Every structure is written in structure tokens, then in C-alpha cells.
Amino acid sequence: MRTGVPASEQTSCAKGGPQAYCPENTEGTEAVQVTDCQNPEDNQPQNEQGYSNPQDFGQLMASYEGKAKGYQVPPFGWRICLAHEFAEKRKPFNANNVSLSNLMKHLGMGLRYLQWWYRKTQVEKKTPFIDLINSVPLRQIYGCPLGGIGGGTITRGWRGQFCRWQLNPGMYQHQTVIADQFTVCLRRKGQTVYQQVLSVERPSVLQSWNWGLCGYFAFYHALYPRAWTVYQLPGQNVTLTCRQITPILPHDYQDSSLPVGVFVWDVENEGDEALDVSIMFSMRNGLGGEDDAPGGLWNEPFCLERDGETVQGLLLHHPTPPNPYTMALAARLTADTMVTHLTAFDPDSTGQQVWQDLLQDGQLDSLAGQSLPSQKGVGLAGAVCVMGKLPPRGQCRLEFSLAWDMPRIMFGAKGQVYYRRYTRFFGPDGHAAPTLSHYALCRYADWEERISAWQSPVLDDRSLPAWYKSALFNELYFLADGGTVWLEVPEDCLREETVGSMCQLRPLLREYGRFGYLEGQEYRMYNTYDVHFYASFALVMLWPKLELSLQYDMALATLREDLAQQQYLMSGIIAPVKRRNVVPHDVGDPDDEPWLRVNAYVVHDTADWKDLNLKFVLQVYRDYYLTGDHCFLRDMWPVCLAVMESEMKFDKDQDGLIENGGYADQTYDGWVTTGPSAYCGGLWLAAVAVMVKMAALCGAREVQDKFSSILSRGQEAYERLLWNGRYYNYDCSSQPQSYSIMSDQCAGQWFLRASGLGEGDSEVRD
Structure with a gap:
């Protein structure tokens, strides 16, 4: 029995057309080979009207080799192929960029700054409000953030990574957390035929997972507060469209404050065979940094049924002071879907346990009860999975949410306790994550209607250029992701x-x-x-x-x-x-x-x-x-x-x-x-x-x-x-x-x- 995915058999985009790995000789599965993508040099560029026309979105989409347009992706916004590489590698401005003449002119200021910087960092143990010594590396990776106004934000990169975190008020952590991923599993006639992490990365951890998605057949599209990622799965006649939704709603002073994001997966089957499709959402408890190191983190499953709607998922409790929080991964249970979970796995391991669990039957074990508290220096993660039926030439929808509940906050001086705006509606006791998840999954359709009503007059105005329509909405991200706080x-x-x-x-x-x-x-x-x-x-x-x-x-x-x-x-x-x-x-x-x-x-x-x-x-x-x-x-x-x-x-x-x-x-x-x-x-x-x-x-x-x-x-x-x-x-x-x-x-x-x-x-x- 194969217990992992050899690197030589993982999905590759290398020239010569290697094939995607699909499970082989695994219990409950059979070996199936599918054609994977080839290097774009081996293909003629697409020139049909729509998403693959380079002139529509310029060089950012020049690498796209797919034909899939995705499900209801709008024509305006910022779009980029997941295989794109920026030719210009930019760097942040720092002290090294100051010319000699300017250095001499501002020598006194420079010396005073160094003295002030030393006192701030070494004596007061604080971070400077402007740090010219330790600039944040410039990475051309960021996409639309998740989260409303003032409750903290989590930014996803345009390649799908969870990579910038502003949970503590106004303070940013620029960490890409490898375990935070979506994974797809396709099954035909009771057999798993395709399983792939929807990431182009090849990390050094979780090596039993099938990484290295071919980015030439996927693209990202941002029109804040929504974003779409379209994946054309090689050889499967299946297209996935993930729509990311955040409640940024003009003139709304309740839902706009919520620390939530919704992921709606629309799956289209262009083949003649029925499929079972599963999407697994995995997430680490914490970011894997010093806040997690003391241990004491723990996960537990939850199920909330209210007003005829059921939401199931996992709570990731992170009680580290001074601003403890609970993260909730959740999915909507419908008559056509099944929701399962894995309460705990080690995100720094090979990941064999969770990978094999999903591979067996497209579901997770769903053991009852909470996990043991994490040990010092040992990571903790969990996963939620939704399975749906995908008829021939048909479509299905799978719905997830991500919510975080950090109701009480203190700023760096730790002098005063504040309550975030959303606690007015969901309570300040730190137990709101399940309710936030349920609310988001039941209300997102209304949010989308309101977003469309707000944006349509601009998007439909033929007198406005496309770049303006994109910039006008996408640059609003900073109202939520500007270290923003909204306090009672x-x-x-x-x-x-x-x-x-x-x-x-x-x-x-x-x-x-x-x-x-x-x-x-x-x-x-x-x-x-x-x-x-x-x-x-x-x-x-x-x-x-x-x-x-x-x-x-x-x-x-x-x-x-x-x-x-x-x-x-x-x-x-x-x-x-x-x-x-x-x-x-x-x-x-x-x-x-x-x-x-x-x-x-x-x-x-x-x-x-x-x-x-x-x-x-x-x-x-x-x-x-x-x-x-x-x-x-x-x-x-x-x-x-x-x-x-x-x-x-x-x-x-x-x-x-x-x-x-x-x-x-x-x-x-x-x-x-x-x-x-x-x-x-x-x-x-x-x-x-x-x-x-x-x-x-x-x-x-x-x-x-x-x-x-x-x-x-x-x-x-x-x-x-x-x-x-x-x-x-x-x-x-x-x-x-x-x-x-x-x-x-x-x-x-x-x-x-x-x-x-x-x-x-x-x-x-x-």
C-alpha cells in the first residue's frame, strides 16, 4: 500500500509533459493516470474571447493556458494567472537606498533616528512606528483580505496562500502558513481518481500531500470585497471556481464589522460520468510562531442548527494572552452534501494521516470530542471537508466559512481593554465563533446582492475605463486591512x-x-x-x-x-x-x-x-x-x-x-x-x-x-x-x-x- 506521494510522481509543469500523480494501490482506490499540463511553450496561445485573451488583462494573464472561464466571474477587476512570475523584482525603500548627498544632508537626523531606534527596540522592547532598519520584505503575492471592518483581517495571496495576518490590532505578521490549504478529491464509481492540494507550492513539510498544482491552468480575479480563483483540473473535465466573500457593505454598521469570510466552491462537470467531489479546508491553530510555542492550544468540533440551517466545523482555540481568540472552520450542511472533520493533526509532519484519511473515501474520520492541548513546541492543525454529488454535465456547490472571535483586545501598552464593534451583536464572552460561522453561511447570498447593487452602476458605466473600475473597488481593501480597529x-x-x-x-x-x-x-x-x-x-x-x-x-x-x-x-x-x-x-x-x-x-x-x-x-x-x-x-x-x-x-x-x-x-x-x-x-x-x-x-x-x-x-x-x-x-x-x-x-x-x-x-x- 502506498502511504505517500513520491516527489517524482507529483503534479508537475516541467517541460516534457509529466503526468499528475493519482492514487495507486491504496485501499479503496485504483491507479488512474491523467494528462497534466505542459509548459506553455509547447502550446499555441489561446486567443478566444474571454479569460485567455492576453490583451484583456495584459501580461498578468499571458501564461494562462486553460480554456475555463469559471463560474460567474465578472469581466472587470484585477486578474492574474497562477503561473505568472513578475519580471521586475521590487524591494522596499530602506536606509541603504539613501544617497550619499542626502545622507550627509540629514546626518544629524540619521544619528538621532539610530539612537531613538535603539532605545525603542532594545530598551523599551517595542517596534518602531517606522522601522528603516528591518524593512518588511516586499513580496508580490497579496490578494484580497478576509474580514470586515475593525475585527482583524487575514490576507490571502493570489495563489491561494494565507500569508498576512492582522489579528492583534494594528500589528501585522507576514507569515505564509503552509497547512492552511484547500484540497480537492474526485471519486468515480466509488474510487478516488484525483486528489490535489490547490497550491502551486512545494513545501518542505506535509510531504505526503500532492503539491505542485499546475498554475498555467488556474487564475485569480479580484474585485474587492470578493475574489475568484478558477482551477481547470487537468484531464478531469472538471472546473472549480472558488468565490471568496467578505461583508464590506456600504452604510451597514453591523455586518460590515464581522470578522468572517465565506468560500463558495462551484464545481462544474463537463464529462459524461457522475462524480463525488470533496473539498477539504485545513488550517493550523495559530501561525507557527512564538505565540504558539508555549502550547496549550486545542481544537474541538461543533455543530450549530438554527432556523432550519445546520453548520458544522471545527473550533481552533488559541488562548495565548494578551488577545486570545478562537478560529472557526465551518461548512454548511445541506441535503446534497456531507460534512466531516479531522480534529487534530501535526502540521509539521509529513501529513500522511490526513492525506490517507481523505484519500480512502473522500471524507474525514470525524472523531468526537476535543483534542488534547498542544505540547510546548508542537504544532496543531485541523480540517473540515464537504462532499457533494456532481452529476454528468452538471454542477454542485460546497460552502465554507472562516470566522475568528477575538472580542477583547489590548494595544501594545496593555493599559486598557477594548471590545470590538461586532461584540455589540454577537457578545463579548469569546464564544461567538460558531454563531458567526452560521450567520455568515446563511447571509452571504444577501451580502452578494448588496455588493452587486453597490458596484453595478460603476461596472455598467461604459464611459469609465476598465482600470478605473478595478482600482476604485480593489483599493478599498485598506479600509479593512489598514490595521483597522472599530471599537465600542x-x-x-x-x-x-x-x-x-x-x-x-x-x-x-x-x-x-x-x-x-x-x-x-x-x-x-x-x-x-x-x-x-x-x-x-x-x-x-x-x-x-x-x-x-x-x-x-x-x-x-x-x-x-x-x-x-x-x-x-x-x-x-x-x-x-x-x-x-x-x-x-x-x-x-x-x-x-x-x-x-x-x-x-x-x-x-x-x-x-x-x-x-x-x-x-x-x-x-x-x-x-x-x-x-x-x-x-x-x-x-x-x-x-x-x-x-x-x-x-x-x-x-x-x-x-x-x-x-x-x-x-x-x-x-x-x-x-x-x-x-x-x-x-x-x-x-x-x-x-x-x-x-x-x-x-x-x-x-x-x-x-x-x-x-x-x-x-x-x-x-x-x-x-x-x-x-x-x-x-x-x-x-x-x-x-x-x-x-x-x-x-x-x-x-x-x-x-x-x-x-x-x-x-x-x-x-x-
Whole structure:
């Protein structure tokens, strides 16, 4: 009896056409050979209309040799053949990329950074919010993430791997977990004829499994929050389409918060014989890193029947502090399917046990009871399998879900316990994983209808280019996978002196929670305000209450101060962490205690930045314009007055136009700007125009007259000092860059027009 799959007989795409291994002389099976894929050099490129036409998706699909189009895969999105290899191997920017001239110019900053980095990593045992020493390697592997907003995310690669994890809030682990796989098993007339891990990889563990799927006959298609992977199985006349669904639903403040993902497998049989088809979903308990090493992890099966629907699966309990969680692998049981499980196997072994179990009859043993707790240094994994009947020339559907329940979280400082948004609906006790799984598998069809209704007007608009349709939706991934947290706000967190005169702050935060997302996955600061300015349109147009919540948090932080002294890396000056009536750069680092300690950014003292206050004013009015929320405008009005009064000191010559200070005092924090500038000056004039409008709405006639006068003088100064007859100069210095064109000088004008203003007196020259 064969107990494993010899490497020489595994599926291969090597030139010469070796054949896929199918089980041989195994109990309950018979030896069957099938034709596998050959190198694309041995084939003529497909040119039929549809998925294999290279011109439709460019070089990313040039390697695709299959004819399968998959089940209901949309025509728009980002598509790539699983055999594609990127010709350009990119690397992240790090200290080695700094030129000698720049190094000498910023020598002081570099030395201060090294000193700060050493103290942060070696003394405080924390990770730097920007780590130039240990950059995350750039890997061109990532696809759509799983998980709603604020409950953590798990990113799958476009080749199907589970490879980026953000379960602990705001902190990423870039680990590809080999045991986390889907495997297909086909049986004809009671015999297993094909069994294959749906992965092109050939790892050093689980070697009894049949790895090395031929990527030339498979492709991935992303249109967030859904993704499709199509597998044409060589020689089997069978096509698998896996549809990945995440509940990202505009204007939905419940299901959009759920830490779940659904995998729907549509299996098509183009042959004349009936088949039994099984899909096995295996997963390691944990990531195989130091969090797992102490042991104590355990798995157990579950079955939840509710409202006539039954869901079965496995719970993977990971009780490691400070943020314990339970992962649930689950499948929907229907009249046409059978769900089985394997509670425990060793993911670092050859995998013979689970492979043979599936190979025997297309099912798993389904032993009752929980596993023993894992031993120190020993891995633990489990698997769930669904089997269905596949008629000749027919189709069947197999449905899985992945859910994770980490209800209580602590940030890096471990100072305060928070509850995630979804606990409002599914409870905070840590036992919600089965219910989340059941809910997801019963509701995903409704989610898909709502996703289609949201996306169709854009996708069906013939005036929009295909690349735009893809980018518009796929780039939304960052709202969920930006280290995002969506937290419940307890009543005692909002003290009366904190709330002040903001009448809507308490009810809004209590109802919709607190929202935070990072500037970047490796630029680790929550709600970095100078760049939220650009991204905020997605939030206010799709989840406006979250945008208002963020604005209230920013208003509260603006009115506070933190007089603790901080050395800033660029200049070396020592100044307070946060001054009153100045908009903060960010609300903190997830490895510290965000919202309680703001301004994790220590490169510059941003109290003197010229654009942060202006961006707050512009966003307040834009948010009012798009939501029509008069209470919000009234609450924000005193804060807008305070930050504009703070900004006045930068107009040193009282000509109605602010001046930059001769250093990088705005969001482009490596670009020195001197005197009046097109970018900051344009933002200033736009903010002044907005103050005129808001003063009128708030009945503040004296304020309206004051800012009307400033606007008139400022427009004249802007034209006189910056317009050179053809365009606006970068700034008013005598440096060569002064005569360059900065495209973002239009930012203020853009916001005015997006807010229904920008015509007539409030507009500068087009």
C-alpha cells in the first residue's frame, strides 16, 4: 500500500509533459493516470474571447493556458494567472537606498533616528512606528483580505496562500502558513481518481500531500470585497471556481464589522460520468510562531442548527494572552452534501494521516470530542471537508466559512481593554465563533446582492475605463486591512469635561463606536490626519457615521494638550508632544495606547505644520455638506474657530496669506517650503472660504465679515506672489524648486468643489 506521494510522481509543469500523480494501490482506490499540463511553450496561445485573451488583462494573464472561464466571474477587476512570475523584482525603500548627498544632508537626523531606534527596540522592547532598519520584505503575492471592518483581517495571496495576518490590532505578521490549504478529491464509481492540494507550492513539510498544482491552468480575479480563483483540473473535465466573500457593505454598521469570510466552491462537470467531489479546508491553530510555542492550544468540533440551517466545523482555540481568540472552520450542511472533520493533526509532519484519511473515501474520520492541548513546541492543525454529488454535465456547490472571535483586545501598552464593534451583536464572552460561522453561511447570498447593487452602476458605466473600475473597488481593501480597529465606546470613557459643548459626541460614539486605521501597514500611526484628508472620501461616502466618529475624536484630541517633552528627529528640537488647539498628526501607535497618547510621529513637531488645521476645517465642512448633519456642524464650529485662530500666527505680514517656515512644515515632510506656497496657500484660502460659509450657517456675522476680509486680501496676495503668468510657483524662495509645479496645489480647490463651493469669489485662478 502506498502511504505517500513520491516527489517524482507529483503534479508537475516541467517541460516534457509529466503526468499528475493519482492514487495507486491504496485501499479503496485504483491507479488512474491523467494528462497534466505542459509548459506553455509547447502550446499555441489561446486567443478566444474571454479569460485567455492576453490583451484583456495584459501580461498578468499571458501564461494562462486553460480554456475555463469559471463560474460567474465578472469581466472587470484585477486578474492574474497562477503561473505568472513578475519580471521586475521590487524591494522596499530602506536606509541603504539613501544617497550619499542626502545622507550627509540629514546626518544629524540619521544619528538621532539610530539612537531613538535603539532605545525603542532594545530598551523599551517595542517596534518602531517606522522601522528603516528591518524593512518588511516586499513580496508580490497579496490578494484580497478576509474580514470586515475593525475585527482583524487575514490576507490571502493570489495563489491561494494565507500569508498576512492582522489579528492583534494594528500589528501585522507576514507569515505564509503552509497547512492552511484547500484540497480537492474526485471519486468515480466509488474510487478516488484525483486528489490535489490547490497550491502551486512545494513545501518542505506535509510531504505526503500532492503539491505542485499546475498554475498555467488556474487564475485569480479580484474585485474587492470578493475574489475568484478558477482551477481547470487537468484531464478531469472538471472546473472549480472558488468565490471568496467578505461583508464590506456600504452604510451597514453591523455586518460590515464581522470578522468572517465565506468560500463558495462551484464545481462544474463537463464529462459524461457522475462524480463525488470533496473539498477539504485545513488550517493550523495559530501561525507557527512564538505565540504558539508555549502550547496549550486545542481544537474541538461543533455543530450549530438554527432556523432550519445546520453548520458544522471545527473550533481552533488559541488562548495565548494578551488577545486570545478562537478560529472557526465551518461548512454548511445541506441535503446534497456531507460534512466531516479531522480534529487534530501535526502540521509539521509529513501529513500522511490526513492525506490517507481523505484519500480512502473522500471524507474525514470525524472523531468526537476535543483534542488534547498542544505540547510546548508542537504544532496543531485541523480540517473540515464537504462532499457533494456532481452529476454528468452538471454542477454542485460546497460552502465554507472562516470566522475568528477575538472580542477583547489590548494595544501594545496593555493599559486598557477594548471590545470590538461586532461584540455589540454577537457578545463579548469569546464564544461567538460558531454563531458567526452560521450567520455568515446563511447571509452571504444577501451580502452578494448588496455588493452587486453597490458596484453595478460603476461596472455598467461604459464611459469609465476598465482600470478605473478595478482600482476604485480593489483599493478599498485598506479600509479593512489598514490595521483597522472599530471599537465600542463605554459610557465611562466619555467624561463630561471631555465632551464639553459637543452635544452629539456622546450619542454618536456610543451608537457607532470609535474607528481607526493606519497610515500604512509599515507606517504605523492611527488616523494620520494629513493623509486621511485624501482617503476620507471613501469613508464619508460609504460609512459616513464612521467619518463623523473619527472627526469627533480628532476634535477632542485637538482641544487637549500633552506637555511631556519629546525630541524630534529631523531638527533635534525638544518640544511638547501635543499643544492645545492644534490638530494632531495622528491619534497614536497600536504598539502603545492610541487615543490616550497621540502623535506617535516624532520626525517633526507638527504643531507648526501649516496644513493640518486647514485640512480639519475643510473636512468638517465637506462632511457637513455630504451628510447634512447640522448638529455635527454646530459641534465642530468652536473647534474650527480655535484652529483657525491658531493658524493666524503664520500670516506674519498680515496680507491674508500664511507663510511656510523654510523647512518641511507640511505633509510632504521631506520637501522644504519657504514663504507663501501654492500648496499651503491654496489650502489656506479654501479653508478661509469655508469659514465664511460656516459662519453664515451658524449665524456668526462678525466672524463671517472677518474671514471675508481675509479671503479678499489673501486671494490678491496669492495671485501677486505666486502666479508667474503661466502657473503658480511652488513657493517664494530663491531655490530652483521654487519654479516647479506642485500638482497638489489644487487640493484646496478640489475640496471646495467637492463641497459644492469653488465657484466665483471663493475660487482662485483655474
